Amino acid sequence: MFQKRIIICLDVRDGKTTKGIRFEGNADVGDPVEMAERYYRQGVDELVFYDITASSERRGIMIDVVRRVAERIFIPFCVGGGIASVDDMSEVIMAGAEKVSVNSAAVRNPVIIEDGASRYGSQCIVLGMDVAADESKSSGYGVFVDGGRVKTGRDMLEWAKEAENRGIGEIVLNSIDTDGTQEGYELHATCILSETVGVPVVASGGAGKPEHIAEVLGIGKADAALIASMVHYGNYTIAQIKREVAASGIPIRQN
Amino acid sequence: MIAVIDYGSGNLKSVELALRHLDACFKITSDSKVVAASEKVIFPGVGEARHAMNILRATHLDEALCDFAASGRVLLGICLGCQIVANHTEEHDTDLLGLLPWDVRRFSTSDGLKVPQIGWNTVIHDSSLLFEDVSPESSFYFDHSYYLPLCLADGTDSPWVAGRSEYGVPFAAAIHKDNIWATQFHPEKSGPRGLQVLRNFVERIV
Numbered sequence: 001m002f003q004k005r006i007i008i009c010l011d012v013r014d015g016k017t018t019k020g021i022r023f024e025g026n027a028d029v030g031d032p033v034e035m036a037e038r039y040y041r042q043g044v045d046e047l048v049f050y051d052i053t054a055s056s057e058r059r060g061i062m063i064d065v066v067r068r069v070a071e072r073i074f075i076p077f078c079v080g081g082g083i084a085s086v087d088d089m090s091e092v093i094m095a096g097a098e099k100v101s102v103n104s105a106a107v108r109n110p111v112i113i114e115d116g117a118s119r120y121g122s123q124c125i126v127l128g129m130d131v132a133a134d135e136s137k138s139s140g141y142g143v144f145v146d147g148g149r150v151k152t153g154r155d156m157l158e159w160a161k162e163a164e165n166r167g168i169g170e171i172v173l174n175s176i177d178t179d180g181t182q183e184g185y186e187l188h189a190t191c192i193l194s195e196t197v198g199v200p201v202v203a204s205g206g207a208g209k210p211e212h213i214a215e216v217l218g219i220g221k222a223d224a225a226l227i228a229s230m231v232h233y234g235n236y237t238i239a240q241i242k243r244e245v246a247a248s249g250i251p252i253r254q255n
Numbered sequence: 256m257i258a259v260i261d262y263g264s265g266n267l268k269s270v271e272l273a274l275r276h277l278d279a280c281f282k283i284t285s286d287s288k289v290v291a292a293s294e295k296v297i298f299p300g301v302g303e304a305r306h307a308m309n310i311l312r313a314t315h316l317d318e319a320l321c322d323f324a325a326s327g328r329v330l331l332g333i334c335l336g337c338q339i340v341a342n343h344t345e346e347h348d349t350d351l352l353g354l355l356p357w358d359v360r361r362f363s364t365s366d367g368l369k370v371p372q373i374g375w376n377t378v379i380h381d382s383s384l385l386f387e388d389v390s391p392e393s394s395f396y397f398d399h400s401y402y403l404p405l406c407l408a409d410g411t412d413s414p415w416v417a418g419r420s421e422y423g424v425p426f427a428a429a430i431h432k433d434n435i436w437a438t439q440f441h442p443e444k445s446g447p448r449g450l451q452v453l454r455n456f457v458e459r460i461v
Binding site for chain 1: 268269272273276302303364370371372373374375376377394396398399422441444445446447449450
């Protein structure tokens with residue numbers, strides 16, 4: 001049976017895992033390589049690393065993290081944050097990442113999606129999309145860039161469809177409104193996005209307890225759920241989360 | 256020594272790191288002479304079938320792989336490498352190596368299925384050598400839009416399905432015919448069970 005994925009997200013700044021609320025006030029929570037290895041052993045399905053280091057000269061630190069992670073864990077992982085060219089993609093893929101995530105750069109220069117997909121295949125190129133409620137948009141959600149700080153004026157569904165046509169293999173939907181709140185995912189946005197595109201949709205932002213995950217994978221129609229705070233702060237283990245989500249009838253990998 | 260085929264597309268890094276983790280003796284190569292001299296071959300891959308076949312033909316790796324298979328030495332295909340041993344694929348209407356009379360099809364999106372299949376799926380396997388010490392219903396990581404159905408090109412049931420799975424339709428998750436082995440899933444990305452499958456190929460299958 002095909003199983004829905006639970007993905008742990010690690011925001012990495014200057015080589016340390018960090019976590020904020022609504023994209024702000026980040027605090028260090030540990031070493032990303034050690035954390036990745038721990039989550040791997042606990043049975044997580046996939047990992048995502050976002051490089052939130054602002055300066056490009058510190059990029060080498062992130063590449064070193066990717067390399068060390070790839071040597072120790074044998075499940076897929078994606079790297080995003082500041083990917084602005086096919087060369088940037090190559091750098092993280094050659095360091096051992098399975099997928100790369102593009103966000104702001106893809107909005108500004110969408111052809112990066114075609115370039116990446118033709119070089120590495122669509123399955124390798126993930127679109128990260130930061131959205132917030134915006135009544136002026138036909139879907140009710142607008143797209144933001146630069147860590148959620150800059151409004152693009154684009155509609156969530158319109159941009160998602162364009163990105164799909166350009167060859168994106170998967171979409172991670174980050175809700176700015178629910179990020180880090182641990183009060184639950186943005187279910188409506190996730191659901192309409194998943195019904196609109198033919199590629200898998202990963203819900204992100206707002207997971208606080210296993211019920212939230214079951215909700216977004218069920219009525220939210222997400223194909224995967226991203227979690228961070230609820231495991232980084234030791235409130236839950238992956239095994240515990242998976243057991244509880246599976247108990248609500250969602251197909252989840254238990255072995 | 257295991258020759259890991261580098262056909263210039265897709266990413267070999269994860270296969271390389273997994274083999275290194277297993278202390279396997281291997282060499283990543285696009286040289287048909289190295290392939291001819293190796294004991295085993297791993298054909299890894301994500302990538303597009305026509306592009307891959309074009310490169311294999313241009314570098315004569317297609318002949319080297321067919322000769323290798325005909326010599327009886329063991330070969331493991333992964334993902335695209337599971338499809339490349341077949342006859343033909345719907346992906347850009349491409350002829351493949353033709354080691355098995357099998358046709359590769361595309362998953363249909365008609366019933367709301369997301370394509371590619373990205374994620375973990377249960378594989379029911381036949382307990383062959385490749386699955387030694389792997390529990391009968393284990394999950395592995397898949398990432399593909401095309402698949403080998405359970406029947407061959409002539410419509411008869413394939414006798415070479417070593418593991419089956421389902422994504423809208425039943426499909427071959429692992430195949431085995433004599434010295435030819437292949438997995439549609441990525442053992443190098445399927446956690447400890449995936450590593451066990453790779454270890455079985457490296458250590459137990461000769």
